[in-house]
Amino acid sequence: MDIRQIRYFVAVAEERNIGRAAKRLFISQPPLTRQIQQLEDELQVKLFERTAKGVELTSAGLLFLNESRNILSLIEQAKERTKRAGKGQLGRLDVAIFGSGILNTIPDILKRFKTAYPGVNIVLHQMSKAEQIEALRQKRISVGFNRLLAPLPDIDSTMILQDKLMVAVRDDHPLATKPLINLKELDNEPIVVFPKGARPNFVDLVSRVFQEAGVTMNITQTVVDAVTSIALVSRGFGFCLIPSSASVLQLPGVKYIPLGGLPDNATVDLSCIYLKDDHSPLLSAFLAVVHEYKSQLNHHA
Amino acid sequence: MDIRQIRYFVAVAEERNIGRAAKRLFISQPPLTRQIQQLEDELQVKLFERTAKGVELTSAGLLFLNESRNILSLIEQAKERTKRAGKGQLGRLDVAIFGSGILNTIPDILKRFKTAYPGVNIVLHQMSKAEQIEALRQKRISVGFNRLLAPLPDIDSTMILQDKLMVAVRDDHPLATKPLINLKELDNEPIVVFPKGARPNFVDLVSRVFQEAGVTMNITQTVVDAVTSIALVSRGFGFCLIPSSASVLQLPGVKYIPLGGLPDNATVDLSCIYLKDDHSPLLSAFLAVVHEYKSQLNHHA
DNA sequence: ACTTAATAATACCTTAAAGGTATCAATTGG
DNA sequence: CCAATTGATACCTTTAAGGTATTATTAAGT
Numbered sequence: 001m002d003i004r005q006i007r008y009f010v011a012v013a014e015e016r017n018i019g020r021a022a023k024r025l026f027i028s029q030p031p032l033t034r035q036i037q038q039l040e041d042e043l044q045v046k047l048f049e050r051t052a053k054g055v056e057l058t059s060a061g062l063l064f065l066n067e068s069r070n071i072l073s074l075i076e077q078a079k080e081r082t083k084r085a086g087k088g089q090l091g092r093l094d095v096a097i098f099g100s101g102i103l104n105t106i107p108d109i110l111k112r113f114k115t116a117y118p119g120v121n122i123v124l125h126q127m128s129k130a131e132q133i134e135a136l137r138q139k140r141i142s143v144g145f146n147r148l149l150a151p152l153p154d155i156d157s158t159m160i161l162q163d164k165l166m167v168a169v170r171d172d173h174p175l176a177t178k179p180l181i182n183l184k185e186l187d188n189e190p191i192v193v194f195p196k197g198a199r200p201n202f203v204d205l206v207s208r209v210f211q212e213a214g215v216t217m218n219i220t221q222t223v224v225d226a227v228t229s230i231a232l233v234s235r236g237f238g239f240c241l242i243p244s245s246a247s248v249l250q251l252p253g254v255k256y257i258p259l260g261g262l263p264d265n266a267t268v269d270l271s272c273i274y275l276k277d278d279h280s281p282l283l284s285a286f287l288a289v290v291h292e293y294k295s296q297l298n299h300h301a
Numbered sequence: 302m303d304i305r306q307i308r309y310f311v312a313v314a315e316e317r318n319i320g321r322a323a324k325r326l327f328i329s330q331p332p333l334t335r336q337i338q339q340l341e342d343e344l345q346v347k348l349f350e351r352t353a354k355g356v357e358l359t360s361a362g363l364l365f366l367n368e369s370r371n372i373l374s375l376i377e378q379a380k381e382r383t384k385r386a387g388k389g390q391l392g393r394l395d396v397a398i399f400g401s402g403i404l405n406t407i408p409d410i411l412k413r414f415k416t417a418y419p420g421v422n423i424v425l426h427q428m429s430k431a432e433q434i435e436a437l438r439q440k441r442i443s444v445g446f447n448r449l450l451a452p453l454p455d456i457d458s459t460m461i462l463q464d465k466l467m468v469a470v471r472d473d474h475p476l477a478t479k480p481l482i483n484l485k486e487l488d489n490e491p492i493v494v495f496p497k498g499a500r501p502n503f504v505d506l507v508s509r510v511f512q513e514a515g516v517t518m519n520i521t522q523t524v525v526d527a528v529t530s531i532a533l534v535s536r537g538f539g540f541c542l543i544p545s546s547a548s549v550l551q552l553p554g555v556k557y558i559p560l561g562g563l564p565d566n567a568t569v570d571l572s573c574i575y576l577k578d579d580h581s582p583l584l585s586a587f588l589a590v591v592h593e594y595k596s597q598l599n600h601h602a
Numbered sequence: 603a604c605t606t607a608a609t610a611a612t613a614c615c616t617t618a619a620a621g622g623t624a625t626c627a628a629t630t631g632g
Numbered sequence: 633c634c635a636a637t638t639g640a641t642a643c644c645t646t647t648a649a650g651g652t653a654t655t656a657t658t659a660a661g662t
Binding site for chain 2: 641
């Protein structure tokens with residue numbers, strides 16, 4: 001049995017006439033007759049009664065006609081869906097995000113992707129940097145978002161943006177009224193830092209900046225992420241430094257003030273990471289959306 | 302696209318190795334490689350990633366694998382069901398029966414058929430003789446049961462049995478005590494006859510028998526069928542003649558007594574009728590059951 | 603009753619494509 | 633670095649699908 005034979009059978013059944021069906025199929029009548037005969041031989045069933053005006057379906061033929069239409073439509077659907085999956089328009093994309101990374105940029109990107117590829121099911125996973133890398137290697141996820149990534153041989157990354165540093169202080173703090181805070185003004189001031197976990201880290205960046213400026217750090221707490229850190233600031237644990245994009249988070253009594261007097265490399269990146277040899281169309285589609293987002297960011301700047 | 306290609310694809314997906322799949326398919330490796338390439342070209346999708354140990358499915362390939370298994374199983378089912386339909390083991394058989402014909406023989410035959418062909422859906426239709434013939438020609442039914450059929454060019458019939466005549470009388474009737482009633486004893490007795498409708502009829506047979514014996518018929522009522530006729534007898538409308546197989550019907554006060562002194566041709570047949578050029582396997586299967594039933598009847602007699 | 607027109611079936615040939623053999627290229631493991 | 637294993641390629645053989653010409657059969661029209 002052959003898909004061709006099924007198509008031919010349907011044509012003959014619909015035309016009720018082999019010659020006419022042959023025209024519709026753009027072949028001549030004899031081979032069509034032969035294909036129908038072969039089909040009947042294989043099924044050991046007469047599918048048509050031959051009459052003077054043409055042919056008419058037997059009851060077995062009628063049953064097979066229904067089945068044939070189902071088969072053909074299932075095949076068409078399979079082709080269509082597979083093509084779409086190949087273009088990244090269909091499937092499932094597992095994405096890892098980190099604690100405070102979900103504040104604005106990542107949701108924006110995910111929303112764009114969801115709009116452009118509505119057939120793709122996005123599954124989010126909260127993961128630390130180390131977990132993301134392990135999950136990528138085990139293919140439990142296809143993309144991860146993170147900051148300050150050390151280069152790895154099997155993992156590629158795309159930088160999305162670079163955040164300047166901002167100071168989060170309580171509004172009763174002496175520095176809270178200033179439009180810009182210079183790093184030196186934070187000398188020995190109580191600071192909350194984050195995150196805990198794999199290096200290099202946002203803490204490392206902050207430490208380096210303080211050290212290079214010859215300013216003393218007075219760490220009161222080390223917490224897991226930016227959200228916790230800002231929460232502590234709002235409860236009077238001192239100030240903290242954050243990547244500027246985290247400043248969309250509003251907590252009572254917390255003010256965000258730009259940090260001045262810094263070298264150009266005092267920024268923290270947001271990047272997405274993925275396996276170097278993952279050539280899946282879904283990932284390509286996702287990275288395309290990321291690039292588009294990035295170029296629009298630069299355009300505005 | 303081709304069923305062969307789908308089968309090949311499934312084999313490769315399952316073996317995760319083209320050479321091994323080729324062995325399983327009893328072909329050599331190069332043509333299998335080529336068929337997979339052709340499939341990928343047609344779908345414009347990479348179905349497999351080629352690795353050193355073999356191949357592994359892409360996500361599009363995984364989707365297509367599921368679809369392929371559905372397709373193959375649907376095709377297998379279609380073949381199987383069509384074959385069964387061709388052997389008369391599957392389908393629908395529309396059968397016409399007449400008023401009093403449902404008393405014993407017909408249900409017996411139908412039950413046998415239903416046991417032998419459980420996949421066939423039997424649909425019963427109450428129809429008079431004329432309706433049955435019209436319905437056969439329009440193919441609304443495939444078989445009809447009836448009596449006393451005139452030969453027709455396009456319709457064949459199979460005689461199932463020949464009923465002798467019996468007298469139905471009320472138990473307070475003077476003849477009710479006799480073990481056998483002679484036709485002459487019914488001279489001028491009030492008689493109920495049936496059926497109304499197309500000739501030749503059971504009435505015609507009864508009339509002929511009376512006429513040939515020189516006995517006068519005193520018709521009080523003409524009713525639609527045997528059941529009604531016997532009901533009238535039980536209410537004192539006189540006697541009636543019935544085919545002996547109708548004597549299974551018990552009504553209060555009605556006795557059935559054999560009728561004697563008749564010519565050999567004073568019998569009424571039960572036959573089934575069908576289109577001469579209906580070669581459907583369902584009909585053949587049904588007629589085979591009828592023949593088997595008939596031969597067992599003769600064996601007992 | 604004969605002829606004509608239309609149908610599916612058959613015979614025979616051509617052509618396209620599936621399958622086979624030999625070989626190559628690439629990768630992995632020792 | 634070599635041997636082994638993998639999929640890919642080149643080229644040939646064979647199978648089977650498609651085409652042309654024709655026949656057999658049946659229905660309709662004269």
